[in-house]
Amino acid sequence: MSLLNSVLMAAPILQKAFLFDCMVGVTDREKFLAYYPASDLNLGIKVGDQLRAGSINATAVAENRRVVRKIGKEVYGMPYIAVGYPIVENGQVVGCLATGVTTDREDQLRALAENLTGALENIAVHTESLAKEANDLAQASHILSDTAVTMEKKIAETSQINQLIRDISTRSNVLGLNAVLEAARAGTAGRGFSVVAEEIRRLSQTTSTSAKSIFRILDEMNELVGTVTGEMEKTMNHSLQQSTRIQELDAVMQQLRKMAEQLRETAMSTGRME
Incomplete structure (x- = not known):
């Protein structure tokens, strides 16, 4: 045969x-x-x-x-x-x-692999952009936190100056009171000096009232700055955690891209001519 x-x-x-x-x-x-x-x-x-x-x-x-x-x-x-x-x-x-x-199934598999590769590349681009934005946000939060700390120091310095104003006001008030008493003892000769002394007392009282208002405002500002500082620290920590998670996600995306590329190569190898 x-x-x-x-x-x-x-x-x-x-x-x-x-x-x-x-x-x-x-x-x-x-x-x-x-x-x-x-x-x-x-x-x-x-x-x-x-x-x-x-x-x-x-x-x-x-x-x-x-x-x-x-x-x-x-x-x-x-x-x-x-x-x-x-x-x-x-x-x-x-x-x-x-x-x-x-090769219909292979063609579908190759098309799926190519679509998957394209989608993963698109996601990877957005992930990289998101990672950069998260890093920028963390840096901005860090700068804001440092600025808030600096503001706290400046408020403390302002409080010291305000205390000095209160001390001057207190002393001026005492001096004015003494001046009024001395003018009263001087009688008619001290009448003009009495008017000046009274104005000094009034100015001292007004200064004292303003100093108290400034202290109150500074305390409120200090409290607000403390709140901002705490929130900035939380934001910075969240941003750093987000950046870490995004980096981990990017590593996974890179692995998926390699797998998709291998899938595409496997699908294409079916149709290659020898």
């Missing part, structure tokens, strides 16, 4: 033995001798159909070599990859064994 006839007999068995559902065809040098379509890949070939010039089968027969091609959807309505292997007997090519499987 010739090798070609043996292949013809084994063709339907080979089709069932393959891991994937595939079509199988056997030709001689000119025409198809057998054709077994796959459940999802039927090119409508019939026994006796002539080999088309430039086809996988014709090329394998003419050039005595294994031919692998990926055929686009536009040819037969479905994408597939086919292999043509020459049947050689006594040094002569007597025919060709052809197999083919659809």
Whole structure:
């Protein structure tokens, strides 16, 4: 029995033995001798159909070599990859064994991988931008916190000055009171001095009242600054935590991008020609 006839007999068995559902065809040098379509890949070939010039089968027969091609959807309505292997007997090519499987799932997988890669790259860009903004926010919070501390120091310095004003006011009030008493003792001669002394007392009392108001305002400002400082510290801590979490997320995104790229490469390798 010739090798070609043996292949013809084994063709339907080979089709069932393959891991994937595939079509199988056997030709001689000119025409198809057998054709077994796959459940999802039927090119409508019939026994006796002539080999088309430039086809996988014709090329394998003419050039005595294994031919692998990926055929686009536009040819037969479905994408597939086919292999043509020459049947050689006594040094002569007597025919060709052809197999083919659809690549529709692989194409969908590749498209999915490419979409996933694009989406991950987009997310990675936004993650990097968000990380930078979080870092900028942390730095700004740190600057605001330092500024609030400086304000507290300035308020403390202002309080010291205000205390000095209160002391001067107290002394002025005492001096004014003494001056009034001395003017009263002087009688008519001290009447003009009495008016000046009374004005000094009034000015001292007004200064004392203003100093108290300033103290109250400074205390309120100091309390507000303390609140701002505490909130700034909380914001800075949250920003630092956010920046850390974003960096961790970015590391995960990088791993996902590598996995998506590997998935895309795996899908593309199915359709590469040898």
